[in-house]
Amino acid sequence: MSLVKGFTKGLWRENAVFRLLLGLCPALAVTTSAVNGLGMGFATTFVLVCSNIVVASLRKVIPARVRIPSFIVIIASFVTVVQLCMEAYFYDLHKALGIFIPLIVVNCLILGRAEAYASRNPLLPSVIDGAGMGLGFTLALFVLGSVRELFGVGTLFGVAVFGAGYQPLILLILPPGAFIVMGLLLAGMNRIEEFRK
Amino acid sequence: MEQVYLSSSPHIHSGASTPQIMRAVIYSLLPACAAAIFFFGVPALAVLLIAVLGCMACEVVCQRLMKQPVTLNDGSAVVTGILLGLNLPPTSPWWMTLLGAVIAIGIGKQIFGGLGYNLFNPALVARVVLLISFPVQMTRWTAPTPLRYGVDAVTAATPLGEWKTAVMLTGRLPEGLQGGTFSYLVGNMPGCVGEVSALALLGGAIYLFRRKILTWHIPLSYVASVMILSGLFWLVDPGKYPDPLFHLLTGGLILGAFFMATDMVTTPVSPGGMILFGVGCGVLTVIIRLFGGYPEGVSFAILLMNAATPLIDRYMRPRTFGVVRQGGAR
Known part of the structure; x- marks a missing residue:
């Protein structure tokens, strides 16, 4: 597989959220606004790329039997980096995302890529794969967050979009709204896929 | 040679069909609709009409989009519409009632595959979505004004x-x-x-x-x-x-x-x-x-x-x- 394809597959064809249904916990929980979705997506992308780099570099050294604990330790290190950086430079985002930043450790997307890709491929393809998958994840969270913020609050990036008379559908920024919007977007994605064939 | 068909019981069909049952349910809800119009006047009538027409329109649109046979004639959309209307405050703004109809039929019913496949009562799904989303509009009650139409409504608590x-x-x-x-x-x-x-x-x-x-x-x-x-x-x-x-x-x-x-x-x-x-x-x-x-x-x-x-x-x-x-x- 070419590097370009390795990058773009994460954006659409194997999109983590909409095609593989991986990493749904943060995708549903933190996407109450476009900013939160982007923040969570970029944090995850950073961890994913870094952990893919380390896992791919050490793939011949890590014994097969303890590979999962090893991956978790590698991932957790980068999550700690993200968490401390975010707390220092993006405090509001840090507060909004809360417990879901440390929970990036158990994001099955990251562990899945480490196990399925980085641990059996050379460094460069692994980096590309991590970047593509991470950006696809970010894109999905951004779309989910935008739709929920747009109709649930009536704003986008905090800027009012509709007139003053707009009554927000508050349900969409509550947990059930995440599932409903997610389901509708999945249905839309499948419909587009059908047309492309 | 004569063919013999074997099937397991039951053998006698009561003759009840979905359209018949739905029609009976519609009749049974008419007294409540009449009482509502008696006590709350034109606004109640408007809520009921918007809900019923909205549900019927949404049913047709959804089934056309999903390339399903249009089953408007079975009357289930009308029943859902009446029940939704009965479950809203008489002061409901038209857009809220209409949104409720779309949610009831679209998300409450057709997404699951239509009549017979929905997990939740469609009218109640819509009511609860509206209640959570628009707490102000969904709890704005008016005192009943029997047969005194055109009088400004007086807000009151249930x-x-x-x-x-x-x-x-x-x-x-x-x-x-x-x-x-x-x-x-x-x-x-x-x-x-x-x-x-x-x-x-x-x-x-x-x-x-x-x-x-x-x-x-x-x-x-x-x-x-x-x-x-x-x-x-x-x-x-x-x-x-x-x-x-x-x-x-x-x-x-x-x-x-x-x-x-x-x-x-x-x-x-x-x-x-x-x-x-x-x-x-x-x-x-x-x-x-x-x-x-x-x-x-x-x-x-x-x-x-x-x-x-x-x-x-x-x-x-x-x-x-x-x-x-x-x-x-x-």
């Missing part, structure tokens, strides 16, 4: 809402609740379009009983469990908890127990399962009314029990005829 506010503020029942048992019985009180008149609703329900479309299991077990449980609380502290009759006649219990909790699609099929379903609804309703944040719990209770219906059906399966229970008779 009896349940009045009780809840008083208990939250003072911990006691309010001094004299507006109205009285007679008003509650005929429906002369603020409330949703269709929930106010107990008499009109019961009249429709009797018709459904006679047509054998309703069985007693769910309504009776639901109403009885609400009365018994709320009666226990009332006996413990009559100064704080309202009496069972108040629970029965104010709020949406009768509408819910006879018309919403008896939806054939979203409720258990076996008699035992139905009773369990009714009791579950009753207990949840009383708990939400007495201890929850919302003054009214009927819609939440029925939706929660809808979710439990597949489980109930699984464990309350009637014994197959001729099959011996394991470890039973030798």
Whole structure:
């Protein structure tokens, strides 16, 4: 597989959220606004790329039997980096995302890529794969967050979009709204896929 | 040679069909609609019309989009529309009623595959979505103005809402609740379009009983469990908890127990399962009314029990005829 394809597959064809249904916990929980979705997506992308780099570099050294604990330790290190950086430079985002930043450790997307890709491929393809998958994840969270913020609050990036008379559908920024919007977007994605064939 | 067909029982079809049942349900809801228009006037009529037309339009649009046969003629969309209209306040703005219709048919019903496949009562799905999303519009009640149309509406609290506010503020029942048992019985009180008149609703329900479309299991077990449980609380502290009759006649219990909790699609099929379903609804309703944040719990209770219906059906399966229970008779 070419590097370009390795990058773009994460954006659409194997999109983590909409095609593989991986990493749904943060995708549903933190996407109450476009900013939160982007923040969570970029944090995850950073961890994913870094952990893919380390896992791919050490793939011949890590014994097969303890590979999962090893991956978790590698991932957790980068999550700690993200968490401390975010707390220092993006405090509001840090507060909004809360417990879901440390929970990036158990994001099955990251562990899945480490196990399925980085641990059996050379460094460069692994980096590309991590970047593509991470950006696809970010894109999905951004779309989910935008739709929920747009109709649930009536704003986008905090800027009012509709007139003053707009009554927000508050349900969409509550947990059930995440599932409903997610389901509708999945249905839309499948419909587009059908047309492309 | 003559062909012989073999099939398992039952062999005799009652002749009941979906359009017939739906038509009977529509007839049974007409008294409640009439009472609503009598008490709340043109706004109630507008809510009902928008809800029904919205549901019918949405049904056609959804089925066209999904390339399904359009089943508008079975009348189920009309029933959903009427039930949705009856479950909204008479002051509902048109866009909210219309959105409710789209949610009821689109998300409550067609996404699951249409009539017969929906997990939850579509009208209640819409009501709860609206209640959570637009708390202001969904709790703006007006005092009934029988036959005095054109008069500006006077806002007022529902009896349940009045009780809840008083208990939250003072911990006691309010001094004299507006109205009285007679008003509650005929429906002369603020409330949703269709929930106010107990008499009109019961009249429709009797018709459904006679047509054998309703069985007693769910309504009776639901109403009885609400009365018994709320009666226990009332006996413990009559100064704080309202009496069972108040629970029965104010709020949406009768509408819910006879018309919403008896939806054939979203409720258990076996008699035992139905009773369990009714009791579950009753207990949840009383708990939400007495201890929850919302003054009214009927819609939440029925939706929660809808979710439990597949489980109930699984464990309350009637014994197959001729099959011996394991470890039973030798």
